[in-house]
Amino acid sequence: MSAPILRTDALGVSYGRVEAVRGASIEMPAGGVVTVIGANGAGKTSLLNAIMGVLPSSGSVAFDGRLLGASPIEERVARGLSLVPEKRELFGSMSVEDNLRLGAWRLGAKAIRTGLADVFARFPRLQERRDQKAGTLSGGERQMLAMGRALMGRPRALMLDEPSLGLAPRIVKDIFHIVGELKETGVSILLVEQNARAALQIADWAYVMELGEIVMQGPAAELANDKRVIESYLGLGRR
Amino acid sequence: MRAASPRLIGLAAVALMGVAPLLPFTPAFWITLAGYAGLSSLVAIGLVLLTGVGGMTSFGQAAFVGFGAYTTAVLTTSFGFSPWATLPVSLLTTGLAALAIGLVTVRLSGHYLPLGTIAWGISFFYLFGNLAALGGYDGIGGIPPIRIGPWDLVDARAIYYLIWLFVLIAVVLSHNLLDSRMGRAIRALRGGGAFAESFGVDTAEAKLVVFVYAGLLAGLSGWLYAHVQRSVSPSPFGLSAGIEYLLMAVLGGSGYVLGGVVGAGVVAVLNDQLQNGLPKLIEGGGNLDAIVFGILLVAALQFARAGLWPMLRRLGPPAAPKSVDLSAPPLPRTPPPDKGAPLLEVEGVSKRFGGLVAVNDVSFSVRGGEIVGLIGPNGAGKSTTFNLLTGVTSATSGAIRFRGERIDRLPARKIAERGIARTFQHVKLVPGMTVLENVAIGAHLRARVGALSSLFRLDRAREAEIIAEAARQIARVGLAEHMHKPAGSLALGQARVAEIARALCLDPALLLLDEPAAGLRFAEKKQLAELLKRLRAEGTSILLVEHDMDFVMTLTDHIVVLDFGAKIAEGAPKIVAESPVVLEAYLGGVE
């Protein structure tokens, strides 16, 4: 595939004495889906937050060939990097439509119009709820809104943090279906998931994270058949 | 041997303060200044308990100083009372005022509370200034000095001793209060304190107690002030004074009784230096203090939110750990329910939030001596069910019975009284309190001893029993070596176990555990499972909400599976594990 759009080199995140991420080097090819799987607390969310600039980090992050350094979140957004965080971080007291519009507030009226049409086509549910307050949505709708809001900003690289967390199986299916569709539009996707089975099915390349470190990587299809991965992440465990 | 050191240092400080005024080279105005610092200390100590410890920020404490001062001013000048005779009246007036104002104020939530204190702080200032009986804005003059035997206390030195004697008493009483059953309840208030209700703490009462206590200290300061100053007028009881008292608490360290004293001292010295000591830098004079105090307040919040006292305290030796007397008689116990007898019965319970059905017609039961697991994918309604059982929210329909009695309309506190104890999914320990003190909150209902007796240390026998019980439960869960550490320093796994110890202190017939294994490592999970099995063997019934299937499978006697708010399966672990509906719900088939 082409040159990576995003690359981290020896990325580290610490909370006081605790190292949540250690020496993480990953690459995100342009136009592909990469997944990072791992157990709860493995450091996956910290990794994404460090890439986005939400958390301070050591090591380096390069986006589109340029080092991001200590640039603030807003600047990374402007360059085309986008994060759908685990907690969604919606504007609860504002309407669904306002949340979406705010996703593209800096791009102008035309971008907002086309963006809204596109998002509503992808998530018909959001169109039905466009006047409802974001805080009153169900879990699945909140996830759709968070993704929709991120897409409104026309990102070149989209990072999704546990998009299936807390969602019913049927909705998880929908969400992954949409991730698959997004892949076709050319946006690069970095997917962090506990639901390893689904993530490996959709991704091209996968990393496995344990206790803050990348311990394994390879083509997703290969990892899905790896004995260790099956044992730790795909089976029901040692029962 | 080194354990006595902090106390020795304290005694040395008191001795120094006692001797200093007698030394020939101590300037007279320093003695006067120290007297004023003492007056403010009384208010600031109360504010520390109210704000830093109890989490209720007040800008209105100066009004209570006014109540104390005006009461004695009116009684001594218009009715010929002697100052000592007015002391109880001043305290009573202030106490009643604080009770009345507190009844309203403590019910305000979040930032509404400090806004409320500003409102009544200003209102009382104008009230003092507009009541003819109080002399209007001119106030009342000619107040007699305090007499001891044949001596009038007019000399700065004599007044100094009287004031600081009261400060010393206030420090001791405040420490006594905080180191008691009620004190722990007050310390749990900060950051909401709702969790304490689950252990039977009446948080509204605890708030009121500390509100009135802080008011009384302010009233005492006012009584002294009136007789030191010999006149009163409204201005020292206005909002600016109230803000200055808060500055003292924040600057000195609003979480510490002695922080109040340190803050009062610093502000008194600064006040003096800014108004008299420094040359008048700016034309107009007398305004430098406001500028400096304002900047100091902001700077303290930005750079040293804990205040000066913890920095000073670190210079001294560490405090001795709280003594534990395991020979203290055990607290009364309730006999556990019969094995196999129905204990908790949930009958067709539903909960709706607006249009959303979070729990839909769920029924299950827990019998004596069994462990029941409540499982389901995220968002299945487990947490809501748990909240219904613990009185955090109430069901839209259906009934919950415990030992045959309906409990679904009871608040958390009443549910605790019936012998149901719980832990929290997001650990709720008070980080600044030791593990021992945190766990002792669990025994709140088993040794009822009031705030008044703790002020004067009449609670020591019961206190020893509470502490011994807490220590026993800590040992039982295997945390004995961490007993005297602040709870904030525990690792997540240990904190979860400490919560179980706190719940056990309630002597529960039923233990409700909310995701006890979340975030635990493999070895820790195994230990937790062992502990829970042991508790079951001892007759405690357990209901646990859990995410981790393996953990639940190996531990429970019976499993209830929720999905989309409804029960989709129930039975022995083996049967549930093989149920196709359960597998579907859990694995989220993405074909």
Place this chain on the structure above:
Amino acid sequence: MSPTILLFLAQDGVMNGAVYALLGVTLVLLFTVTRVIFVAQGAFVAWGALTMAALENGAVPGTALLLVGFGLAAAVVDLLRARGRLSGRRLGLIAGRDIVLPLALLALDTALAPLKPGMAVDVLLTLALIIPMGPLVYRLAFQPLADASVLILFIAAIGVHLAMTGLGLAVFGAEGSRIDPMVAGVVPVGPIVVKLQSFAVLGVTAAVMAGLFVFFERTLLGKALRATAVNRLGARLVGVRVDGAARTAFALAAGIGAVSGVLIGPLTTVAYDTGFLIGLKGFVAAIIAGLASYPLTALAAVAIGLLESYSAFFASAFKEVIVFSIIIPFLLWRSFAHGAPADEEEE
């Protein structure tokens, strides 16, 4: 009790209410963008009036010096915080915004003030001096606390109030001033006469209220600013510069404050501490409206003005007591109706 008196009290109440409304809506503006309950807003009003008064007298206003001081302090804070990791562009921005601009304004004032350039220029100069103070106050006092709870921000605002009141006294002295009316003359309204200036106040209040309402409720830019208070991280993730948003809000607030000062200066004697009491009443109105709604705040402010006016007549001694006590039942109601505010759980 004659109808004339009733009418007179009503016009007095509405007038005061309009002024309280100007402060109240500004508090709502600041709270909905920055979560700061800015009790010191009244200082901007007083400074606006006193700056205008100084200029009318041909004197260089003390606020020009204050602005230079604030700018220097902010520059120092920025430099210390950056610890050498400063790009040239950023350094230029700091120098320009925090040092050169205030000095230029000081120079401009020093040059123009003795010439007494007339009311229009005076107003512009006043705005030019007060508006930059808003962002600087935010930078110095609140930006380092931006992640703190509403409560901590509120205590900091109290500190800012103390400092600003003290600074006002230092540069303007304790004497109050009155300034010339923008519009002279009176209009008869039934049996009483009303100053034209009063209508100017009413008009500006209505315009500011409507402007803020439309901007924050109807435009996307306004909503982007509000989003920073609703969810700070969420706002950053859609590319809103949260500190920039807060600075903008404080600049607006300082501007509205200065305009209020210029408007009320001719109607009442303004001293360094006049703003606080006015501000507190605006604040009572904003609280009654839940720190959320512009029209409700304006309405509540007028109600407070009327309440004050009538209680001044019927129970003059207890006027302030009545006005400030009225807030308590509303606070209780809000506590019960809406439960704990979102950030109940302390930092």
